[in-house]
Amino acid sequence: MIETVTGPIPVLVVSGFLGSGKTSLIRRLLADPRASGSALIVNEFGEVGIDHHLFRKTDESTTLIRNGCVCCSLRDDLSDAMRELLDKRDRRTIRPFDRLVIETTGLADPGPILHTLVSDPVLRNRYRMDKVLTTLDAVSGQVNLSTYGEATRQVAAADVVVLTKLDLAPPAAAASLRRALKMLNPIAQVADAHHGRFDLDLLFFESTPSSVADAFSRPSADRAGSAMMHTSGDSVSSHTLIFDTPLDWQMFGIWLTMLLDKHGERVLRMKGLLNVGSQRGPLLLEGVQHVMHAPRHLQEWPDDDRRSRLVFIVRELDVDLLHDSLLAFQEAAAAT
Amino acid sequence: MCVLCNQLWIEDHWSEVSAEEQQDADNGVMRLEIHVQRRGQRLRDRSERARLVGLVLAGVSITLQDWEGSSYILRDAKGKSAVVHDLAGVWAEVEQMTGNALDPLDPSFIARLRERTTLRVGAR
Numbered sequence: 001m002i003e004t005v006t007g008p009i010p011v012l013v014v015s016g017f018l019g020s021g022k023t024s025l026i027r028r029l030l031a032d033p034r035a036s037g038s039a040l041i042v043n044e045f046g047e048v049g050i051d052h053h054l055f056r057k058t059d060e061s062t063t064l065i066r067n068g069c070v071c072c073s074l075r076d077d078l079s080d081a082m083r084e085l086l087d088k089r090d091r092r093t094i095r096p097f098d099r100l101v102i103e104t105t106g107l108a109d110p111g112p113i114l115h116t117l118v119s120d121p122v123l124r125n126r127y128r129m130d131k132v133l134t135t136l137d138a139v140s141g142q143v144n145l146s147t148y149g150e151a152t153r154q155v156a157a158a159d160v161v162v163l164t165k166l167d168l169a170p171p172a173a174a175a176s177l178r179r180a181l182k183m184l185n186p187i188a189q190v191a192d193a194h195h196g197r198f199d200l201d202l203l204f205f206e207s208t209p210s211s212v213a214d215a216f217s218r219p220s221a222d223r224a225g226s227a228m229m230h231t232s233g234d235s236v237s238s239h240t241l242i243f244d245t246p247l248d249w250q251m252f253g254i255w256l257t258m259l260l261d262k263h264g265e266r267v268l269r270m271k272g273l274l275n276v277g278s279q280r281g282p283l284l285l286e287g288v289q290h291v292m293h294a295p296r297h298l299q300e301w302p303d304d305d306r307r308s309r310l311v312f313i314v315r316e317l318d319v320d321l322l323h324d325s326l327l328a329f330q331e332a333a334a335a336t
Numbered sequence: 337m338c339v340l341c342n343q344l345w346i347e348d349h350w351s352e353v354s355a356e357e358q359q360d361a362d363n364g365v366m367r368l369e370i371h372v373q374r375r376g377q378r379l380r381d382r383s384e385r386a387r388l389v390g391l392v393l394a395g396v397s398i399t400l401q402d403w404e405g406s407s408y409i410l411r412d413a414k415g416k417s418a419v420v421h422d423l424a425g426v427w428a429e430v431e432q433m434t435g436n437a438l439d440p441l442d443p444s445f446i447a448r449l450r451e452r453t454t455l456r457v458g459a460r
Contacts, residue, residue, distance in 0.1 A: 249355040250355070250384055250385050251388050253350075253351030253385070254385070254389055254392060255440060257351055257423040257426070257427065258392070258440045259441070260424075261424070261427035261428065262427070262437060262439050278355050285350075293350070294353065317441070318441065321446070322441060324446055325440045325441050325446050328453075329392070329449070331450065331453050332391045332392070332449055332452070335453045335456055336387075336391070336456070
C-alpha cells in the first residue's frame, strides 16, 4: 500500500563546488543515528560509506526544455532515481525512508534539480524540497565565486551555507569570504565547519514556514539595500526591496511571471515575505531562476515588522528598474 | 476529475494561490476537496486576474478572459485568439501574437503603463 499518511518526503540537496567538502559532510551525516532513515542519491560510489544506507547513483543525464534554458532543464537521471526509490519503498522491497539526501556534483547547477522536483507530477506529490545546503571552501571559495558561475549559483540557491576548511584558511581570507557571502546571499543561514565538524542540527532541523521566514529578520535582509560582487565576469548582486503598504497579490503574480518569463535566467534566487493585506500572516514565496515553489501562508509574522520584504539575487539586472517596474504594476492595480 | 469544473483537475500554478487561502494544503499540494470548496473564490480571483492582465496588455490591445475556471483566452484587436492554461503561459503567447516580447523592465513599457494608470484615474 502506498504510504501517504506521513506526507511528502523531505529532500535535502547537498551542493558545493569541487573540493569544497560535500563528501566529508555527507560522511558525517551518515555517521549520525538520526540519518538512519535517510535514502541517498549520490554521483559517485566509493567515497561515501554507504553500505548500510539506501542509495542510488546518477549519471547526470539532462533533458533541455524551454528553448535550452539551463535552469528549466530536467534531470532525467534524478527523476528516474527518485521514482525508483519510491517504487521500491511502496512495494516494501526496501525499508521505508523518511528523508532523501541528494548529493550533486561539484559543477552541478541546482536549478535543474529543483525544477525536476517541482515539475514532475509524481515527484512533486511524493517529495518536497526541504532545503539546499551548499558547502563553501574558505581557502578557495572566494576564487571559485569570482571565476565559476556554477559556484555562484550554488551559493545563491542555498538555504544553508557551510563554510569548510576554516582551519586551513588565513583569518583575513575567511573574513573576506564571509563578507562576500553576506553580499551574495543575505538570507542564507551560515554555519562553520571546524575540522570537518559542524552543527548537524542544521541538516535534521526541518524547515517550517516560520523558520524560513526568520531569514528575513536577519540584519542583512531586514532593510532595503543592495550589495554587489563581480563573479565569473558577471555582476551578481543581492537586493532587498521593502514595501510599506500591502501589495496586490494578483498583480504581484502577474508582474513576477512576466519578469521570470523575460529575465528568469538572471534571477538566481528570489525570496519574499509579502503583506498581501490578508487578515492572517504573510505570504512566503521563494524561487530559483525560473522555478517558483508554491507560496505558503504563514499563520503569523516572524516579528513586528509588517512590511513586505523581497530579496532578489540577480545577475546583470538593474534593481532600480526592478523596483520601479513592480511599483508601476502595483499602482495600476491600486487605481482601479 | 472535478465535478463542478467538469474537467480533469490538476494542481494550480503558484500564481493561482488566493491571498486569503488558509494553510490547510499539505505542503503546497492542495487536495481536490479544498479545490471544490473554494471554487467561488477561485473564479472571482481568476476574473480579477484576467482584468488586471488586461491593464498590463492594454498597450498592445490584447485582453485576457477566464474560460470556465480552467483556462484563459487571449484575444487581440484583429480577432486572433489563443488559449493558455495559466499566467506563465500568457507572455510567450503574447509574444507570438504581437511578434515582440514584452519586457516589464523596459523603461518605455513602465512609462506607458503609468500613463494609462494616470489616464484612468483622471477619467473617474
